[in-house]
Amino acid sequence: MRWQDTNTQTCSITRSLSIFGDRWTLLVIRQIFMRIRRFSEIQASLGISKHRLSDRLTRLVEEDVLYKDAYDQAGNRFEYKLTEKGLDLYPIIVALAGWGDKWLADDDGVPIEYIHKDCGENANAKVCCNHCKEEITANNTYVVPGPGILKKLARNEFSDSDIQLYSKSLDADSR
């Protein structure tokens, strides 16, 4: 399967990765969260080549993850800012940072800390059940097919490998 075909898949993870599942895009988004928002700033701070960055920014604007906000009088130079859709990527960024902090930090410790303004404490983010607020892990969760699968199954629009995937479930055996 070629990569450009992946965004036609049903899986939400596959669809998400079709937008930012490459080597640079999430780092570009991270910079923009960090207020590094102009082309040259992003390019210099990441060391990404210019035409690659140009591609990525254009694509993120097309996907409505970023929008261009002119900062000169002529209106030809832009800061790239996060749309509502883009701001919603924050949990993914925090989850990535948290995993790296836990498993990849060197002896010096965690490079940056996230402070939750409302309580003033180190956020040390966890993924929690929206209903009971307890932490979500692979071992206390299982999956069931949702309407996006069931309706396609009813219309026979689902492949064998999709059925194989979604007939499986996550539970304590995931280890």
Added chain:
Amino acid sequence: MRWQDTNTQTCSITRSLSIFGDRWTLLVIRQIFMRIRRFSEIQASLGISKHRLSDRLTRLVEEDVLYKDAYDQAGNRFEYKLTEKGLDLYPIIVALAGWGDKWLADDDGVPIEYIHKDCGENANAKVCCNHCKEEITANNTYVVPGPGILKKLARNEFSDSDIQLYSKSLDADSR
């Protein structure tokens, strides 16, 4: 900057992405969470080419994200299973799925739902503050340099672009 240099960076996000920030690795991990754990199963279900999958699995075992568990008598054929480090990627998977569910689902609705066993409800997972359990967003969080930065700064092991990055903060202006 070439990609193989990225895992020397201080940033936890960059280090994380140096392991699974390519087009396929997170999908491979997702399959393993979904109990699709043998080479041929993963290969057929994702449509990834064999040598690419071989590379990725080898690398994930090297990185201690997966381990090989023999399932034949001769001990030559393996299921790839998640280590503790790998299981800890679950929040990232859930965050990706949640974003895709919200922003990329088609009219049929969400493809799969995550059920939290402890309360029996649809988890609809949120990234929350570990301290007060409230949801984390770009607007209610800011960042401060942690020891991993401060110690390197004290030893002069930090580049200008790193300083630029970490001197910025996240807050309500992130939009």
Added chain:
DNA sequence: TATGCTTGGTTCCAATATGGAACTATATTA
């Protein structure tokens, strides 16, 4: 014991994506 089948790869080559340098066009600054 020979035969083919399945699994889990590896090897080769063509196609695609990326990095780096040079170039360009438009604004802003001196």
Added chain:
DNA sequence: TAATATAGTTCCATATTGGAACCAAGCATA
């Protein structure tokens, strides 16, 4: 007006990926 900064684009060499063919070990069958 000239110099500089910004935000790209173009060209080419290199790196990564996909696809097909090949291979070797183990198992199932005759």
